Amino acid sequence: ASIGHEIRNPLTTVRGFLQLFQGRNEYAQDKQNMEVMITELDRANSIITEFLSLAxxxxxxLKPHNLNRTIEGLYPLIYAAALLEGKEICLELAPDIPGVLADENEIRQLILNLTRNAIEAVSKGGKVTISTCFDGKYMVLAIKDTGCGIPAEIYEKLGMPFLTTKENGTGLGLAVCYRIVQRHNARIEVITGAGGTTFCVRFSRPV
Ligand SMILES: Nc1ncnc2c1ncn2[C@@H]1O[C@H](COP(=O)(O)OP(=O)(O)OP(=O)(O)O)[C@@H](O)[C@H]1O
Ligand SMILES: [Mg+2]
Structure with a gap:
C-alpha cells in the first residue's frame, strides 16, 4: 500500500476509538481534550494529503477550462473567509477569455492557496484582488494583496516544502501551488514590495 495509507490507517483507528470514548460517561472530564486530539488527528491527515499531492x-x-468560472464558483467561500477577518475581496475578471487546459481540482486548490496567503498577508481593512486577463499569448491569473510584502530570505526559498513564517502554518501551500503550476506547463511570477505582493500565473496553450 502507499505511504499515505500506511500512515492514515492507524490514524483512523485512533480517531475511531477517541470518538467512541468521547461518548462515555467515565471520560466526561476528558471530553474536551479528546475533541482537541481528534482535531489534531484531522490536521495530521490533511497535511499528509497535501504533502502527497506534491508527488x-x-x-x-486536463480539460478545456475557463478560469473565470472556477473563480466565480469559489467566490462565496473566499468572500466569507475574508469578511470574517474584515478584509476586502475584489474580482477583476476579463470577459470572453480563452480557455486553458487544466485540471479543475488542481486549479481550485491553486486559487484557494494563493488567495488564503493573500488574505493572511493583509491586515484588517486590506484588500485582495483576483484577476484574469489574456495578454495575447498567455492566460494570466493574478492574486494581488496590499500586505507588507515577502521578506528577501523567504522570497529566495519560495515553494520549498515546510517553509513558513506563520505560527500555525505548515508551509505546504505554495509548494503545492508550484507543483500544480509545473504540471500545467504554466509559469508563476512573484512581484513583491512594501506595498504588497502579486502572484501571477501564466497558462500557455490556450484552447
Ligand atoms: N501573499 C503573501 N504575502 C506575504 N508573504 C507571503 C505571501 N504568500 C506567501 N508568503 C510567505 O511564504 C510563506 C510560505 O507560504 P505557504 O503558503 O507555502 O505556507 P503557509 O501559508 O505559511 O502555511 P500553509 O501550509 O498553511 O499554506 C508564508 O509563511 C509567508 O511567509
Ligand atoms: Mg499558505
Missing part, C-alpha cells in the same frame, strides 16, 4: 507522477485530468 511528481500524480495523475491529473
Amino acid at each position: 511528481k507522477n500524480r495523475m491529473i485530468n
Whole structure:
C-alpha cells in the first residue's frame, strides 16, 4: 500500500476509538481534550494529503477550462473567509477569455492557496484582488494583496516544502501551488514590495 495509507490507517483507528470514548460517561472530564486530539488527528491527515499531492507522477485530468468560472464558483467561500477577518475581496475578471487546459481540482486548490496567503498577508481593512486577463499569448491569473510584502530570505526559498513564517502554518501551500503550476506547463511570477505582493500565473496553450 502507499505511504499515505500506511500512515492514515492507524490514524483512523485512533480517531475511531477517541470518538467512541468521547461518548462515555467515565471520560466526561476528558471530553474536551479528546475533541482537541481528534482535531489534531484531522490536521495530521490533511497535511499528509497535501504533502502527497506534491508527488511528481500524480495523475491529473486536463480539460478545456475557463478560469473565470472556477473563480466565480469559489467566490462565496473566499468572500466569507475574508469578511470574517474584515478584509476586502475584489474580482477583476476579463470577459470572453480563452480557455486553458487544466485540471479543475488542481486549479481550485491553486486559487484557494494563493488567495488564503493573500488574505493572511493583509491586515484588517486590506484588500485582495483576483484577476484574469489574456495578454495575447498567455492566460494570466493574478492574486494581488496590499500586505507588507515577502521578506528577501523567504522570497529566495519560495515553494520549498515546510517553509513558513506563520505560527500555525505548515508551509505546504505554495509548494503545492508550484507543483500544480509545473504540471500545467504554466509559469508563476512573484512581484513583491512594501506595498504588497502579486502572484501571477501564466497558462500557455490556450484552447
Ligand atoms: N501573499 C503573501 N504575502 C506575504 N508573504 C507571503 C505571501 N504568500 C506567501 N508568503 C510567505 O511564504 C510563506 C510560505 O507560504 P505557504 O503558503 O507555502 O505556507 P503557509 O501559508 O505559511 O502555511 P500553509 O501550509 O498553511 O499554506 C508564508 O509563511 C509567508 O511567509
Ligand atoms: Mg499558505
